[in-house]
Amino acid sequence: MERPAAVLEEHKRRVRELARDYANRHPARDSLALAEGLGAKLAYADLGERDGAFDPEHGLILVNRKASPERQRFTLAHEVIHALLLEDDDLLSELHDAYAGEELEMAIETLCNVGAASLLVSEADLHGTVERHAQRASGVPDLARRAGVSLSTAMIALSEHAAVPLILALASPASKGGPLVVKFSVTSKVMRYPLATGTPVPDGHPVDLAYHTGLPIDTQSYVPFRSGQKMPAWVSAFPQKFQVVASFQTEGA
Template identity: 40%
Template sequence: MHDTYRDRVRALARAFREAHWPLTPQRMARGIGYTLAYTDLGGPDGMLDPVGKRVLIAAGQSPRRQRFTLAHEVIHHLIQHDDELLSDLHDAFEGPAFEEALEALCNLGAAEMLLPSRAVVEAVAQHGYRPRLIPELAERYGVSEEVAAIALAEHGPGPALALIAGGRPLRVLFSARGKGMRARLPKARGIAADHPLTVARETGLPFRGKAPLPGGRTPLYLWAQPLHGKVYALYWVA
């Protein structure tokens, strides 16, 4: 995805945050002229109801996850009402590729809204680009680990991918690609027993070195950290 689109969506997110701070759920919904409702959606995490002017968020999830979903839907609305940006996206992508790009941009914008880039840059400068920052940033700023992973993927030493793995057998719970990273990793992909991510979880020891993505072949730089039954990992291209 072209960096210009990413920059424009981050700018939308920053402007919204500055205009509607503090970002309580009610203020976020009111910021786009909607009300907020938590309900059983039968699958989706959230959706916009343009007719009723409501943001619908799936009930029963953690407050941090619900807040991320709300921010995602707000960014959806902002993109849909930015005629120039929306037109450019339609010119650049078609069919499923458009939907994939739109969802990725909404995730990126939601992360920027809830966890500003400057906070991530400061954390990396102070502590280094390390996977423990995923749970640490999530805890420090009261956001979901998915938000922290998306934000960190944008600030690698090269094109980067952030990953959270868990379960038995080990599988991908969430991953996020930063700018310039072409490789992708689908949710729920299984991770082989001899992969460094699984070895890190089983031994409780971090891994730093070169390794492919689960199911991949090309070695990338990998730093994996097991913690509380999960494995947090950062891949990047030097």
């Protein structure tokens, strides 16, 4: 599958409410406070390729000690949402009725990502970023800096907030000196088509130009889907060291 199972917007709304309620009850956002709000212990360990895990039996949240600080913080918030979901019998029952097997696992992971972004990014920071940047790609690093989160976490928060057809993507070289490919992407709830991870960015595309010139670009162009289709879009590209944040708005541009 190229993207997580489509999760009902009502489920997303309820997970965002769980996250906001938890944040209001436990306003301190440092790592220990996030875990202790559950009555859980926090431990860092070498988890190999796993980012983290929640052990409800022992009240323990494990986070990969080798991950970046931003990734560790998002993983902790993700596991907190996992715990809150386990405590919400009604929502958990609805998810089991709606999905099964791998689709259920992917739906829960998607919800936990949405909830984690809501937990870490305040409504004030989110609205302030949209007021300053609208749908431009420059809003992603600005929000990440203000909220102390990773670029991908900021992208999730902004995509959930957007009311227009929007794709946010992070592109970087597939190898040293190689062409750009999409490494991460999210869509707004009214955007029907995802931009798959691994999609190459064509030479001369605004995202490619922003990477090679080091300059932000905002212009009318297209979404470079892997299929070769070129959907017209207003493209905003903002270079960040060895990667580029891109925003594709397909209507109302």
